[in-house]
Amino acid sequence: MRRKIFTPDHDTFRATVRAFLEKEAKPHAAQWEADGQANREVWKRAGELGLLGWEVPEEFGGLGIRDFRFNAILAEEIVASGTSGLGFAVNNDIVMPYMTDLTTDEQKARWLPGMVDGSIITAIAMSEPGAGSDLRSIRSSAVREGDDWILNGSKTFISNGQLANLVIVVCKTDPSAGHKGISLLVVEEGMDGFTRGRKLDKIGAKAADTSELFFENVRVPADNVLGELGRGFYNLMRNIPSERLGIAVHGVARAKRALEITLDYAKTREAFGTPIGSFQANRFYIAEMKAKVDVAQVFLDRCIEDLIAGELTAVDAAEAKMWITETEWEILDRCLQLHGGYGYVNEYEIARLWRDSRVQRVYGGTNEIMKDLIGRSLGL
Secondary structure, eight states, X not given: OOOOSOOHHHHHHHHHHHHHIIIIIGGXXXXXXXXXXXXXXXXXXXXXXXXXXXXXXXXXXXOOOOOHHHHHHHHHXXXXXXXXXXXXXXXXXXXXXXXXXXXXHHHHHHHHHHXXXXXXOEEEEOOBTTBSSOGGGOXXXXXXXXXXXXXXXEEEEEETTTTOSEEEEEEESOGGGGGGGEEEEEEETTOTTEEEEEEOOOSSOTTSOEEEEEEEEEEEEXXXXXXXXXXXXXXXXXXXXXXXXXXXXXXXXXXXXXXXXXXXXXXXXXXXXXEGGGSHHHHHHHHHHHHHHHHHHHHHHHHHHHHHTTOOOHHHHHHHHHHHHHHHHHHHHHHHHHTGGGGGSTTSHHHHHHHHHGGGGTTTSOHHHHHHHHHHHTTO
16 A cells, blocks of 8 residues: 655665665675674664664754654664664664753753763663563562662663663662662673673574673763752653564564565465465465555555554554564465475575564563553453
């Protein structure tokens, strides 16, 4: 279906992204999969082309443009190019709102220019070994000592964990206050006591750097507190809808890509002397998937418009994240089935897409949590 949410400026940006990925990312994708992470050079090149931090104010190196359509375009093209291990979405979709909205002028001057030019790679450390979707249960804590906070704790499943120069750490600065005692501290590379653990060996998203992080008596200057003390939980809740919408963007893009390559395969792969797509059962499956991708795209584009207008609610975002990722998995699984035995061979793109899609129903809050949030909004 023809999409109606983009302008000529967005089309120009898409062409720039596509050319960048073709030259700077696709030739290295297999190596990044083997290494379990991309390299820093691709970040710097992306910064040179304006693909990072466009919403940063101009005085700090950005363009001052806050428009999630650019975020969506970047994510869609990364998926389409087969280079989904790039962690740009963590920088642009997740961390950037915290760094533009909660920082002081001094913090902006310290951190934002590097986030724009690709010299600073960021991460946000929420999940812990014993606390995933339930942020109220985190155990990482910090106590005040003079002009510093002494941080202790551990985090896991942290995207960009190995490469990050700067990590927003969710911790309790007042454990007695429950979720009202949660704050955000910015830990910088090189601080004593900050160490990186394993680069996690995942089922899919192999090129996406996902790690354990450890904090042992890390002395974090008070100047590195992000936003107000005790407001961390509320700031997280404010930004999580855009993070979940970003997951939905990847979901539609991956489902669309899977359908494209499966349609090509169904037209050329023969069984009993005829293309497999000509069998009625397979033709029906493909028709159903086409309709579902189109419906998902319309729903997603409406949510993007609402986000830009400041009207996207937490429930809307939960619905988008839950329904789209469930639909994505259904389509990916059916597309793999239509590839037959070849679908289970790693050299085929559908196998990688299938592996990469599985986590979509888990991170950003499991889909069971999404359903509970939606149900509670209905008074249940």
